[in-house]
Each structure stands twice: as structure tokens, then as C-alpha cells.
Amino acid sequence: MKKYPLIALLCLTICTCQSQEKSPFLYTAFTGATLIDGHGGAPIVNGVLVIQNGRIVSIGTRDQVKIPEKAKIIDASGKTIVPGLINAHGHVGDVQGIEGGHYSAQNVRDNLAIYERYGITSVVSLGGDQPEAEPLRAVHADSHSNPPNARLYIAGEVITGQTPAEALTVVEKNHRMGVDFMKIRVDDNLGSSPKMLEAVYRAVIRRSHELGYKIATHMYYLDDARKLLEAGTDMLAHSVRDLPVDEAFVKLLQQKKVPYCPTLTRELSAFVYGDTASFFSDPYFLKEYDQKTIAPLLNPARQQQIRQSKAARIYKQQLPTAMANLKTLSDAGVPIVFGTDSGVPTRFIGYFEHLELEMMAEAGLSPMQILQSATKNAAEYMGLKNVGTLSPGNYADFLILDADPLADIRNLRKISSVYSLRLRSL
Numbered sequence: 263m264k265k266y267p268l269i270a271l272l273c274l275t276i277c278t279c280q281s282q283e284k285s286p287f288l289y290t291a292f293t294g295a296t297l298i299d300g301h302g303g304a305p306i307v308n309g310v311l312v313i314q315n316g317r318i319v320s321i322g323t324r325d326q327v328k329i330p331e332k333a334k335i336i337d338a339s340g341k342t343i344v345p346g347l348i349n350a351h352g353h354v355g356d357v358q359g360i361e362g363g364h365y366s367a368q369n370v371r372d373n374l375a376i377y378e379r380y381g382i383t384s385v386v387s388l389g390g391d392q393p394e395a396e397p398l399r400a401v402h403a404d405s406h407s408n409p410p411n412a413r414l415y416i417a418g419e420v421i422t423g424q425t426p427a428e429a430l431t432v433v434e435k436n437h438r439m440g441v442d443f444m445k446i447r448v449d450d451n452l453g454s455s456p457k458m459l460e461a462v463y464r465a466v467i468r469r470s471h472e473l474g475y476k477i478a479t480h481m482y483y484l485d486d487a488r489k490l491l492e493a494g495t496d497m498l499a500h501s502v503r504d505l506p507v508d509e510a511f512v513k514l515l516q517q518k519k520v521p522y523c524p525t526l527t528r529e530l531s532a533f534v535y536g537d538t539a540s541f542f543s544d545p546y547f548l549k550e551y552d553q554k555t556i557a558p559l560l561n562p563a564r565q566q567q568i569r570q571s572k573a574a575r576i577y578k579q580q581l582p583t584a585m586a587n588l589k590t591l592s593d594a595g596v597p598i599v600f601g602t603d604s605g606v607p608t609r610f611i612g613y614f615e616h617l618e619l620e621m622m623a624e625a626g627l628s629p630m631q632i633l634q635s636a637t638k639n640a641a642e643y644m645g646l647k648n649v650g651t652l653s654p655g656n657y658a659d660f661l662i663l664d665a666d667p668l669a670d671i672r673n674l675r676k677i678s679s680v681y682s683l684r685l686r687s688l
């Protein structure tokens with residue numbers, strides 16, 4: 263029980279602080295719940311989670327944690343508490359209904375509110391971010407009088423260019439704007455557009471690292487993913503979809519410890535609207551998205567066009583490859599980070615995250631592995647500070663669930679409350 267000394271220390275700190283404060287409730291203690299702290303160990307049954315000023319003060323069993331005197335006690339018996347989910351690849355601010363091109367600070371805020379209502383308390387927006395998003399970044403949340411609903415990390419403009427000089431102009435522009443990540447795109451869109459050249463992405467990666475940024479990469483082909491790892495990318499932001507990953511690639515990923523973000527729902531969105539998507543009648547979808555929003559996707563001509571699209575057919579055919587690759591890489595201990603590429607038209611924010619969780623389960627990952635990918639792994643491998651686990655000192659970002667997600671990942675839908683930033687409850 264390594265936790266005891268730390269808890270003892272925390273109790274001392276609590277007692278010291280308490281004597282100096284005057285408010286009737288300095289702390290909030292959630293008692294009786296099963297706590298899944300995100301570290302991957304056995305859940306804490308009949309746990310106690312104490313928070314203060316939006317931070318976790320202590321966590322443990324009833325016997326381990328001394329509840330401070332001036333604590334408001336919330337009985338959470340029968341519930342399960344998990345860290346707030348982290349989407350390591352989303353987008354914000356651009357879409358209204360199913361149409362892009364509506365970027366505004368208000369839309370960023372609205373999108374972050376939807377993410378939060380679905381239990382996603384941190385979002386890494388990998389591109390398409392405009393200067394309006396900068397003040398809403400997670401780094402400003404503590405001092406913000408009106409913080410947004412989910413923590414936001416941005417990548418600015420997706421870096422493109424035919425020459426190193428052209429691409430580096432975008433790197434500098436993002437740097438001036440104030441971003442958390444850089445993002446490049448190395449893809450020919452199934453042969454329909456020019457792909458970023460190796461000399462260009464090598465220059466971008468080098469400069470981004472000089473400036474202190476991690477660099478996330480949109481890729482599609484196994485061969486590109488390998489070259490990008492060799493060139494020093496810090497994240498593969500999609501699945502390898504063209505071929506099964508080979509042993510050399512698995513070894514390279516293991517050695518580099520670069521996170522791999524499957525975004526299986528990205529493929530789904532390429533073909534699912536060829537028919538009427540079954541989730542259009544799911545109340546969990548309809549709680550945020552109405553008939554008016556989905557009406558264009560019910561248009562028979564549009565559906566037929568998708569059914570006849572060659573690209574849609576290829577993406578559909580290659581989804582099983584992506585799922586098999588996810589299982590292979592997860593089994594090999596490669597860090598999997600949860601992400602969806604939601605927030606572009608027809609990839610519905612919040613709901614798609616829950617579809618992704620289910621598709622990861624379909625690919626063969628256990629509920630604990632999936633939960634880890636969306637909490638600890640996402641925070642650790644993306645370098646997001648103070649989120650991802652229920653640990654003393656971390657932000658009190660967590661979900662109170664009515665059912666156990668380790669029994670069925672779909673139980674992550676059964677959110678009774680979300681706590682994050684301003685400690686709101688649904």
C-alpha cells in the first residue's frame with residue numbers, strides 16, 4: 263500500500279489549511295463510490311475522493327482517507343467515479359448543424375459544452391484553430407473568470423506547403439498565435455491530392471521541436487507512418503489503414519513510445535451516411551442533435567451518392583484493417599490514445615466519442631484498456647498536465663456514473679454528473 267505515506271502527508275496539509283480558512287465548506291468529499299483512478303489498478307471500492315478549489319486533495323478507501331472536518335459530504339454510494347475523458351484528436355468551433363465555415367469563439371465554447379455533457383472534459387483540437395480560440399486554451403483556465411466547459415488545447419492551422427519555406431511560414435504563424443501543438447498532414451487522400459514531401463515534413467518537425475512543440479501527424483499509409491516516426495513525429499493522429507502493421511513497425515512504435523490515435527469513427531463517417539445511420543434514432547444522440555440537423559443526411563440522393571462513392575467504399579473496406587492494427591498495437595504495449603477526429607461536418611461532437619469507445623471494444627480492447635487510452639494515456643503521451651487520473655494535485659475533472667464501465671464500456675454513457683473546471687454538475 264504505497265499510498266499511505268502520501269495520504270498521511272495530505273492529511274497534515276489539510277489540517278494546516280483548515281485552521282487558516284473561514285468558509286463553512288473548504289472541501290467536498292465524495293463518499294461510497296467505486297473509484298477508478300485511471301492508473302490501471304483495481305478499482306477502489308467504497309472510496310473517498312476529496313477535492314478543494316477544483317483540485318483533488320486525496321483519494322483512497324474509507325480507511326485510508328481522513329475526511330477533513332469542514333467538508334461538504336456527497337454520498338455517491340452505488341456510483342462509479344472515473345476521470346473525465348480526454349479526446350486527443352478532435353476539432354472545435356467550425357461546424358453548425360452539419361456545415362463547416364462557422365468559426366467563432368462562441369461556437370468553440372458551444373462545442374466544448376457539448377463535449378463536456380458527453381463526459382469529455384479535455385479536448386485536443388488538432389487543426390483548424392483560429393486566433394479566437396487562443397484565450398480559451400486550457401493554460402488560461404485557472405485565471406479565466408468564465409472558463410469554457412472542457413479544457414482546450416489547440417494546434418492552430420494545419421501545416422501544409424510544397425516547400426520547407428512555405429510550410430515553415432505556417433509554423434511561425436502558429437507559434438505567434440499561441441498554440442499547444444503543431445499538426446501536419448501527410449496524405450494524398452487516396453491519390454486525389456499531392457502529399458507533403460519528406461523534406462518538407464522533416465523541416466517542419468525540426469523547427470517545431472526547436473520551438474518546443476510536439477507535432478501530431480495526420481497519416482494514412484503504413485509506409486508514411488514509418489517514415490514519420492523516423493523523422494520524429496510525436497503522435498500518429500489516425501490509424502494505419504492501408505496494410506496490416508508489420509513487426510518492424512510495431513518495434514519502432516514500441517521503441518519511440520509515440521502515441522497512436524485510432525480515430526475509427528473517422529472511417530465510419532465516410533460511409534455510414536450511405537444509409538440512414540442507426541444512431542439517428544438513439545436517444546443518446548438525439549439529446550443534442552435534432553431532426554433539422556440530420557435532415558440533409560436523410561436525403562435519398564445524397565445517400566445514393568455516398569453509396570456510389572469510391573472513396574467511401576475504400577474507407578469502409580479498410581476499417582477492419584484499422585481495427586486489427588489497433589488490436590495488434592495495443593497487445594504490443596504501444597500507447598493508444600483515444601481520439602475521434604470529431605468536430606468536422608457529420609462527425610458529431612460528443613456522441614462520436616461514445617461510438618469510438620464502442621468500436622475500440624469491438625476491435626478487441628478491454629474496457630480498462632479503452633478507459634486508460636481516454637484518461638492516463640491521453641494525458642501522459644500528449645503531455646497534458648494535471649489531467650487524466652484521479653490523483654492528488656490533479657484537476658478535479660471526473661464523471662460520476664450510474665453503472666460500471668469496466669463491465670461494459672457503454673456504461674460510460676450513464677453519466678449522472680460531470681465535474682470539471684467550475685465543478686459543474688449536469
Ligand SMILES: [Zn+2]
Nearest residue numbers: 351352388603
Ligand atoms: Zn483531424
